[in-house]
Amino acid sequence: MNKQSIDASQWVDRYGDLMYRFTLVRVKDPGIAEEIVQVTFFAALQSVHSFAGRSSEKSWLFGILKHKILDHFREVKKNRIYDTSLPEDQDPFEYDPSGHWRKMPQNWNLDPEKASENQALTEALARCLDDLPEKFREVFVLKEIEGLDSEQICNDFNIKPTNLWVILHRARNKLKKCLETHWFDLEGQD
Amino acid sequence: MDFMMKLFSLTCKDTSPLISEMMDHRVPLLKRWKIKIHLSLCQVCMYYKEQLQTIRSLAKKLGQEDVPVKKETTLPQEAKEKLKLMIETNK
Incomplete structure (x- = not known):
């Protein structure tokens, strides 16, 4: 089997x-995203010798990138307090005194498994x-996009x-509310 | 009987966080039963559960290497030049 090879001069274009x-x-801020890509290429150059050629150059670079993104999250968490006591942190959905939804969840008429085939909904x-x-974004990204398990987080x-x-x-509730307002147009319905 | 009802019944307010929690770790058996019973009787909480699963499935798609969104977004030209220079110097 042919070993995959490295061509660093093509990395940026490819x-x-x-x-x-x-x-x-994952990180939203364009400046930080640029920095993480730069740090990734630099780390990759330092470890070119360890590239065994078992995976493609692309998967290898993405592996390093994922580590660098997690490093970034570990760095930000030093200044982050993960409490949920502020008014804007509260559950966006309310319940009546007997514990029923004030605004009933509506049927989205979607198969959850196939929903991601919908490009516009993913956007x-x-x-x-x-x-x-x-x-909220950071924790959601770690859990649902990076796929870290709860214990690790x-x-x-x-x-x-x-x-x-x-x-x-x-x-999840904030995302649900946002999708209903901007996508499903359910906001205000009872 | 009232005691039994109380033991097994949950309100929608109780159930909503538990539906989310069940997606993140294995909840104890009694709790799971209670949620199951509530869901079998409450169509709107069932919708809620499907909605959270839909959000999970969309997020998973967003996380793929071939990012399905922001396709028009590219690294600024200046950043590309800087990166190429850095790579050439450190190769």
Whole structure:
């Protein structure tokens, strides 16, 4: 089997935009995304000798990129308090005194498994994700986009499990509300 | 009987965070039963559950290497030149 080879002079043209977009989905800030791509290429150059050629050049670079994105999240968490006590952190949905939804969830008429085949809906989620308050966005990205398991997030980011469930529940509810307002046009319906 | 009802019944307000929680870790058996019973009786909470699953499936798609969104977004030309220079110097 032919070993995959490395051609660093082509990295920017071949993978630059793709890596940048991949990072932007996760970190939102274009300046930081640029920096992470740069740090990734630099780290890749330092470890070219360890490239065994078992994976493609692209997968190898993306592997390093994922590590660098997580490093970035670990860096930000030093200044982040993952509490949920502020008014804007509250659950966007309300219940009546007997515990029923004040605004009933509507049928989206979608098969959850096939929903992601809908390009425009996926784009709508990306926009809603960018509108989430930062601490909710970070935790949601780690859990649902990076696919980290809950225990790892709690350990790495110093979040108590009960707090993690609350943050994820609020994040999902905020995304649901945003999609209903901008995509499903259900806002205001009862 | 009232006691039994209380033991097994959840309101929508109780159920909503638990539906989310169930997506993140294995919840204890009794809790899972309670959620199941509530969902079998409550169509709107069932819709809610499907909505959270839809959001999960969309997020998974967003995370792919071949990013399905922001396709018009590219690294600024200046950044590309800087990166190429950095690579040439450190190769």
